[in-house]
Amino acid sequence: MFSEIFRFELKYRRARAATYIYFGIMLLMCFLSVTTEIVQVGNGVGQVKENAPTVINQLMMILGVFFTLITSAVMGVAVLRDFEHNTEAILFSTPMKKSSYLLGRFFGSFLVLVLISCGMWMGFMLGDLMWWREADKMGPFNLMTYLQPFFIFIVPNLFVTGALLFMSGTLSRKSIVIYTQGILLLVLYLASQSLLRDLDQKQIAALLDPFGLRAFSFTTQYWTPAERNSLVVPLDGYVLYNRLLWIGVGLLALIVTYFGFSFNVVRGALIRRKAAPEQFRIVRPEQVHIPAATQIVNTRTHIQQLFRLTWFYASSVAREIPFIGIVISGLLLLLLNSINMNELYGTSSYPTTYNVVNLIQGSFSLFFLIIVVFYTGELVWKERAVNINLIVDTTPIPDFITLVAKFIGLTFLYVGLMLVLTLCGMGIQAAYGYYKFEPAVYFSTLFTEALAFQVLYTLLALFIQVMVNNKFLGYAITVVFFIFVQVMGNIGLEHPLFQFGSGSLDTYSDMNVHGHFVMPFSWLQVYWMAFAAVLLGVAVIFAPRGTESLIHLRWKVGKLRLNRQLTLYLGAFAVIFISSGFFVYYNNNILNEYRAKKAAQKRQADYEKTLKQFEYLAQPRIVDTQLKVEIYPDRRDFTAEGYYWLKNKTSAPIADVHIQLNPNPAIKVEKLSFDRKFTANEQYKDFRYTIYTLDPPLAAGDSVRMDFKETYDTRGFVATGSNTNIVYNGTFFNNQYFPGLGYSEAFELGDDNERKDNGLKVKERMLPREDPRGLSQSLFGDDADHIRFDITVGTSDDQIAIAPGYLQKEWTENNRRYFHYRMDAPMCDFYSIISARYAVKRDKYNDINLEIYYHPGHEYNLDRMMDGMKDALAYYEKNFSPYQYRQVRIMEFPRYSNFAQSFANTIPYSEGIGFIAKIDNPEKDIDYVYYVTAHEVAHQWWGHQVMEAGVQGNAMLSESMSQYSALMVLKHKLTPEIIERYLKYELDRYLSGRSFERKKEQPLEKVEGQGYIHYQKASLVFYALQDYISEDSVNAAFRRYNKTWRFRDAPYPTSADLLKEIRKVTPDSLQYLIHDMFETITLFENKTEEATYKELSKEQWEVKLKVSAEKLRADSTGMETNIPINDWIDIGVYGKDDKGKDKLIYLKKHHITKKDNEFAILVKEKPRKAGIDPLHKLIDRHSSDNTKGLVQK
Structure with a gap:
């Protein structure tokens, strides 16, 4: 009997068009993922080839997770369809064994599923053989690249998921339970992802993931590009353990299915209750009272119908066990993710409301989509699923009310879910001892942004279900449409007016709240809500009623529904849709400049092709800067006027001064002049580049004053990519907003692929270490060496404005506050301007003033920052040189970026990386707040006292030396065990970073802006070096290097100059360390x-x-x-x-x-x-x- 059922299953699947459609979908998706930009998942990066074994393996596994939907369609219904087709009574009355029936169904479906899934490796292989693929991005063809991951990962995954879904469908006999089972598998996968944040839990994550992706990642985490290009993942270690574990789970599921299944047509309950005897009473017909029907149908009736149906649909979904299971699964994942919330170096952050909201959105976003897709379909098909649709269709309930009730019922569920998530979020905060709940933040994100997403996609899914009139096809189209929206940008459809549901409140900041993102978000929601409302109206027209299912027949009936009210409804929302779209377009494209990604890349390429000729043209250098900047936070505008003194430091006259303006079109230069005759050549004004010819030319050693005035004018709003430097509270911008001298390499395309696409050659990241052009410019560029600096900043009367220098005067004028700062000695041409509503903490170290400007409520780690500044100053002054300033100031800025940055005696510090760190256990937690503070203070020595040349290895002289300096401060503060844990994180990040090197890994002495080298590797190298030759010896080398190069102009030092000092203090027996650590x-x-x-x-x-x-x-x-x-x-x-x-x-x-x-x-x-x-x-x-x-x- 087994063979008959097995063959029947094969024959059944062979005859169904869906089998070939599934195969085609897999083959096409995999083909597109390697041949086009339409589908991009885990493609090769940098030196890793596009057809590298690890790339194909990862692609196959990721797409395999999405293809679990196909697994559910094949395996979950193998037994269920007998009940759906009402053939179970006939089948179960035949003399067949349960084992033959179940195993025949399972293995017949499983074989078909494996054959369907062959479309994956065939699609990848076919795609890699296409003639248009770029040869330099491809490795040699190897059949095992495609077959090995298929048989090690995909086939076992099909068996496991197939067995679990087969069990769910067979035992529950409900399709929704099958999907819920798939969701539980997804929860395990996501749970394993949350464990990856902890270095000590990666092995657990590798075992816990049912799809094997974490085992794959764990095995290959430190593979180099050469290994990724040549090696297939072996079936050993944690890959083998993971496969064996989950195959065992699959076998267990089949055993449970066997013992849990019964040939009874009616399923037995887990707990059987004894039925009470029925009581009968005999009555005569005249004793039966039949109530009279009141046939009143008016607006009040429709309102009552709407309310009752809404409650019915909402409550019917809320009571379903699968729905409750989905919500509980999401909540469990949320709680699991909250354990390691917002960790850095294993140290978590305080559960501020925005952190918890981000956690909720990150943990629950996929569950939102699942609920929307499946339960919209369930409600649209609710009456038809139980065969009462024809009865319901005879009732005097308008189709509009039925559909709207289903929509509103789901919306009520979403609101309830948001309330549950809000309470859960507050519970997480309370569990951490944090009681500043901020309900307004929960409301402004969950009840606006998240709820808007659900409402929009519910209306879309409802429209799709009605139009295609096939529940499972509706599910598939909705999911495919969602995926298509995510990849639209890859095919040029980047404009937010094209991308369904676009619009975001972006990053929430305690300092700036939602800031200027509210306006574009609100208008885009009006635009898309109006569009979705039109879809609802169209769905009402085509809603099936009666037995007509074909769309052209439904249109004949639907025309009769297109009455005056529905016409007005459609017309009103169409007008709102069009007018709001025009308003968004006017703001985004007319008031502001909009460029698609490809157009922006072409502009950068044209800039290089046109102006590269001027790159090394001799230019004067800025020696003096005086500015007056007026910031208008409420308008997000500023004006700046002042002057530069430009000095010709070359040996020949300079006739042409090349001025490059910031490319942001919101910056307008109202005046730019020199204190002598000049003419302006504006032929390159499209690139905001102008050549000024001086008359007479600027003689060697002579200076000229350049006056300028510019404005930053925020006009309307941009829908995406808006400026986050000039904001309502927490403005932070630097001198890149002001005119610069000469050609700027920073405006060139950097990505090799983008350069090739735009007809440019691949370029090196940095100049060679010995290049004289690089030696003449510092890490801050070639506009200046050191400058005299004077600035006055005006801002609103409730904010404090800060810039480098010592405060000369503070005053209020016309309800505005003004601050005048001046440096008493030359400084680097690298300065910032900050304005915000601050509270201030002050202290002193010897004669040095220490100040922290922070957002009220962020007092958690101010003492750690103060200690970091004091200890760093003490250590650096003792071991390197005296501190050159009389103050150190830290200023908090909004978390639109997560970094700290060191300017002259000022350190902007993001609210996202230190101000809310939760350091409870000094014996366990890595105090990265203290460490980052010490690192940034170290830049006052390495980067400001000594500026390095703009060549290979320059980051070793600023970032790496600061890493070492801060690490030594940390070493004397924390226990050796914590230092060991810190170095363990650094080792992990270095080894992981080199796996995805885009060009070529360099030795530390020639590092080219590669963070994993000049931060992570440098920490390991310098810590080991001081262990070998002693901390005092390394400090002596740093001290001599500082003494030689302190406050010098060009030519600037290179890494070779530091290594020369290190060699002097290294014993002969350990000289090999320099070669090993720095040169190779x-x-x-x-x-x-x-x-x-x-x-x-x-x-x-x-x-x-x-x-x-x-x-x-x-x-x-x-x-x-x-x-x-x-x-x-x-x-x-x-x-x-x-x-x-x-x-x-x-x-x-x-x-x-x-x-x-x-x-x-x-x-x-x-x-x-x-x-x-x-x-x-x-x-x-x-x-x-x-x-x-x-x-x-």
């Missing part, structure tokens, strides 16, 4: 193979270790080769402290010259574990096997 990419493969101990006496134990040590040298793609090892490496032994935690009881460097080594070590405390390089000072891709628990002999 060197890694280690250290491992403890065996670790045992033996008790010699009550006060002495012997530890024996067998360790392996390999030294590797990598090229720019990550290709590694073994090199001879001749290194000093730590061997360590751990015991326990009084709290039962690990404690180092032995740590000593041993000279290692071969791969396999044995050590015998005597310790005076009972050992617990031991190994090689236990503190992870060396860069090791598999550092988790460095130590091992000891076994007693």
Whole structure:
């Protein structure tokens, strides 16, 4: 019987068009994902080829998650369709075995599903063979690239999801339960994603993910581009464990299905109640009272119908177990994500309301879509699902009321869900001991932005369900449409008037609330709500009533519904839709300049093609800047006027001064002149670039004054990409808004692919270290060396304006506050202007004034920042040089960007990275607030006292030296265990970062703006260096470097100048470290193979270790080769402290010259574990096997 059922299933599926449609969908989606920009998921980046094994593997798995819908359509209904077609009574009366029936259905459907899914690898393979693919982005063809991930990941995933969905459909006999089961799988996948934030939980995440994506990511997390281009993911380690675990779950689901299934036509309840005996009473016909029907149909009747139907539809969904299950699943995911909310270096943030709202939206966004898609379809088909639609259709209820009731019923559910989420969010806040709930923030996001999304897509889904008149096809079209909206920008449909549901309140800030985003969001919602209302009206016209299902027949009936009221309704909302669209277009495209992505790229390319000829043309340099800036926060405008003194520092006259304005069209220059005769050549004004010819030319050593006045005028609103520098509260902009000198490389296209698309050659990121052109300009550009600086800033009377310099005067005039700042010595040509409603915390370190300007309510970490400034100043002045200023100021700015930045004696600091950090346990939490503060203070030395050249390796002299300086301050403040945890995060980020290098990985001495190198690798390298040669020796090298280059103009120092000082303090026996750490990419493969101990006496134990040590040298793609090892490496032994935690009881460097080594070590405390390089000072891709628990002999 098994074979008959199995063959019947194959025959049934072979005859259905859906089977071929599913195959075609998979093949087409996979084909498009590798051949076009329409579908872009995990494509190759930088050096990783587009058909690299890891890229194909990841693509296949991600798309496989989406294709779970197809799995549910094939596997979930294998048994369910017998009940839907009412054939179960016939089938179950035949003498067949339960095992034959279930296994025949399952394996027949599963085989069909596997064959359908072959469209995935076929689509990828076919796409990679297309002739239009760019050869330099492709690797060699290898069939295993497509087959291995299919059989290791996709086929097991099909089995697991198929078995679970088969179980759900078979036991519940409800289609909605099948979809709920799929949602639970998705919850597990998302839950595993939340665990990835913690380094110690990645292994758990790798096992927990039912689709294997986390196991894949964990296995390949540190693979280099060379490995990603050549290696397929092996079936071992956590990939193997994950596959075995979930195949076991699939087998368990089949066992549960077998024992839970019964051939009874009526399902048994879990708890059976004894039926009460029915009571009958015999009556005569004349005793039966039939109430008289009142046939009154008016507006009041329709209102009553609307209210009653709305309540009926809302309550029927709310009572459904699957709906409750979906909501509970989402809430569980929300609670799980709240454990590691907004973590940085494993340290969480205070659960401010905006953080919790972001958490809710991030955790629940997919569940919002699921509820909208499935329950809109369920309600549209509710009457037809139970075969009462013809009865209902005979009732005097207008189609408009029926559809509107379903829509309003769902909307009520959404409102209720928002209330539940709000209460849950407040509960999370209270659980963390945070009671500033801010209901207005919950309302302004959940009840506007999130609710608007649900309402719009509910109306869209309702329209689609009515028009296609097929529930499952309606589901599919709605989901495909949603995906299409997400990728519309890839095919040029970027304008918000094209993208359904566009409009966002963007980033909420405690400082600026929703700011200027409210206006464009509101108008776009009016636009799309009107459009959705029109869709609802059209749906009323085509709503099926009776037995007519074809659309042309429904149109014949629908024309009769197009009465005066419906016509007015459609006309009114069409007018609102068109007029609001015109208003958005007027603001976005007429009052402001709008460019699509491709057009913007072409403009950048044209800029380079036209003006590149002027890049290295000799120009004067700014030596003096005086400005008066008027900021109008309520209008988001400013005016700036003042002058530069320009000096010719070259040896030849300069006739032409090239002025580059900021490309933002909102900036208008009202005046620009020189204190001598000049003519303006405006042939390049389209690029905001003008050439001024001076008469007479500017002689060598001579100076000229350039006066200018410019305005920043905010006109109307832009729908997307609006300016977040000039805002109502928290304005923060820098000197890039003011005129600059000469050609700016910053305006060029940087992405290699975009350059090729626009007819440009691939370019290097930075000039070579020895290039004289780069040596003549600092990291801040070539407009100036050091400048004298004077600025007056005006702002509204409730704000404080801050700029570099010492406050000379503060006054109020015409209800505006003014602040005059002046520097008493030359500074870098790099300054910012900030204005906000601040509270101020003040303190002093020796004679240095310390100030923190912060948003009231963000007092949590002010003391940590103060301590960071004090400790940093103390350490740097002691070890490097005196601090050059009399003040340090920190100013909070809105979290539109999450960074801190060091200007002369001023440090803008985002509200998103330090002001709300929650550091409760000093023995566990990494105090990154203290660390970031120390890092930014260090820039007053490395970047301001000493400016480096604009060549390869320059970030090592600013960012890397600041990393080391701050790390030393941290070292003297925190415990060694916390430092070890910090370095562990840095190691993880460095190894992960090099996996996705876009061009080529450089040694630290030649770093090219690669953050994972000049931040993360530098932390590891410099910390190890001071461990090898001593902290004092490294500081001595820094001190001499500072003394040599302090406050010097061009030519500027390079990384070679610092390395020269480091060599002087490094012993001959350790000179190899400089080559390994700075000049090459060197890694280690250290491992403890065996670790045992033996008790010699009550006060002495012997530890024996067998360790392996390999030294590797990598090229720019990550290709590694073994090199001879001749290194000093730590061997360590751990015991326990009084709290039962690990404690180092032995740590000593041993000279290692071969791969396999044995050590015998005597310790005076009972050992617990031991190994090689236990503190992870060396860069090791598999550092988790460095130590091992000891076994007693």
